[in-house]
Amino acid sequence: MKPDSARPFSTLAAGREEPDRLALVAAEGSWTWSRLAREVGRVVVQLEAQGIDVSGPGGEAGSGEPIPRVAFSGDSSVDAVIFALACFELGVTAVPLHPRWPGAVRKEVLDQIEAAAELLPGGREPGAMPKPLTFAQAAPRPEPAPEAPAAIVYTSGTSGRRKGVVLSRRAFVASAAASAANLGWQDDDRWLLNLPLAHVGGLSVVTRCLEARRTIVIQPPGPFTAEDFAAIVDGHHVTLASLVPTMLRRLLEHQPPWRPPAHLRAVLLGGAPTSPALLETALARGYPVLPTYGLSEACSQVATRRPGQHPINQAASTDSRVAHVGRPLPGTEVRIAEDGEILVRGDTLLSGYFPPGTASPIDDEGWLHTGDQGIFDAQGNLHPTGRRGDLIVTGGENVSPTGVENVLESHPDLRAACVVGIEDPEWGQVVAAAVVPRDPDHRPDLEPFLAEYLASFERPR
Structure with a gap:
């Protein structure tokens, strides 16, 4: 079984090649690639009936006319997956809107992107849809250019200003290939989709499985619960999953232990x-955790450790207490600038920001300036150490809040910690911390512990 390399991002090609292979599993049922292709084809026909395609009024890549942009609720539903796949099939730009945005923000973004259409949940009902597109009808469809914008993923960034990250088809294909080279695919792999498609991490689950013709298992949209996650992993033979640290913490704290x-x-x-303490606890409990570093502007992953590679580098300096994320993925270059900023270069980088005119984070040599700080260890593993703008400058010394948080969270009596800088007339800033004890009735004495791992200027006052 080999994907059609001449037609990436094609659900219809997957339906021809692997008609009986399971493509999608959800509470509503299951879809083979041939059935999913028919569902996607219905949406494609619906969009074309409205005059929306890359050869119509919206123009074709390279013609000088913008590719049409199609919006939809970017949750982790069956509708969202099918809408995204239909956009990829047609060659228009998918714009998954965050499902938790208020109405005013949603309208602002729709106006900003000048959406050619908005696909609404429930719009795939048989009575509302045209006849399905057949594989024969799909044959002459032109292949969009690799540089054509495949999706716009919105992020608030560090400034708080909402902006769209424009990602090309080439970026998604390169990202999927790099992930596959690092992680590998097994024939029975099933990837759990429990992140919204409005996040590049959720959208990338869809594109990776599409490229590899593997199965997507959908966890129903809604608040994350450990019970739901455990039930779906156990019940649907999920082999791959993506989590954020908050989700992992909830799983580890769930009783009875899973x-x-x-x-x-x-x-x-x-x-x-992610704190080393959280990772070590997860590994000790049998969780096959692979720490990863990535960002929307690099189409998800930049570096991810390989299976079997311990994420804590015991040889690293004790004052950093940072978990490494492995080496950069194949095809991705990473270097550390003189000021400690992580720079990234490769085919996965964004084409630009939306709206047009927003300053690009890519310099003249093709390096993406991430705004993150990091170091490489002697083995070539990347250690992200925090955001540049988050550094606390106290008495002329730079302090990483993440490093201090990691030390605090390694204390056996603390559950979580948050470190910030507070303005101070003498020192400029001083380090302050808010902590959550495991026992609310017990206030641990942290001074001796902190003195062992932190310099005097790094310790909260």
Whole structure:
């Protein structure tokens, strides 16, 4: 079984090649690739009936006319997956809207992107849809250019200003290939989709499985619960999953403790800094956690450790206390600038921001300036150490809040910690911390512990 390399991002090609292979599993039922292709074809016909395609009024890539942009609620539903696949099939730009945005924000973004259409949940009902597109009808469809914008994923960024990250078809294909080279595919792999498609981590689950013709298992949209996650992993033979640290913490704190099944071979962990203490607890409990570093502007992953590679580098300096995320993925270059910023280069990078005119984070040599700080260890593993703008400058010394948080969270009596800088007339800033004890009635004495791992200027006052 080999994907049609001449037609990436094609559900119809997958339906021809692997008609009986399971493509999608959800509470509503299951879809083979041939059935999913028919569902996607219905939406394609619906959009074409409205005059929306890359050869119509919206123009074709390279013609000078913008590719039409199609919006939909970017949750983790069956509708969202099918709508995204239909956009990829047609060659228009998918714009998954965050399902938790208020109406005013949603309208602002729809106006900003000048959406050619908005696909609404429930719009796939048989009575509302045209006849399905057949494989024969799909044959002459032109292949969009690799540089054509495949999706716009919105992010608030560090400034708080909402902006769209424009990602090309080439970026998604390169990202999927890099992930596959690092993680590998097994014939029975099933990837759990429990992140919204409005996040590049959720959308990338769809594109990876499409490229590899593997199965997507959907966890119903809604608040994350450990019970639901465990039930769906156990009941649907999920082999791959993606989590953020908050989700992992909830799983570890769930009672009775859940033991991951042997078929769950990898859990990608990213989206926020992760403390070594949390990772060590997860590994000790049998969670196959793979810490990862990525960002929307690099189409998800930049570096992810390989299966079997311990995420804590015991040889690293004790004051950093940072878990490494492995080496950069194949095809991705990473270097550390003189000021400690992580720079990234490769085919996975964004084409630009939306709206047009927003300053690009890519320099003249093709390096993406991430705004994150990091170091490489002697083995070539990347250690992200925090955001540049988050550094606390106290008495002329730079302090990483993430590093201090990691030390605090390694204390056996603390559940969580948050470190910030507070303005101070003498020092400029001083380090302050808010902590959550495991026992609300017990206030641990932290001074001796902190003195062992932190310099005097790094300790909260």
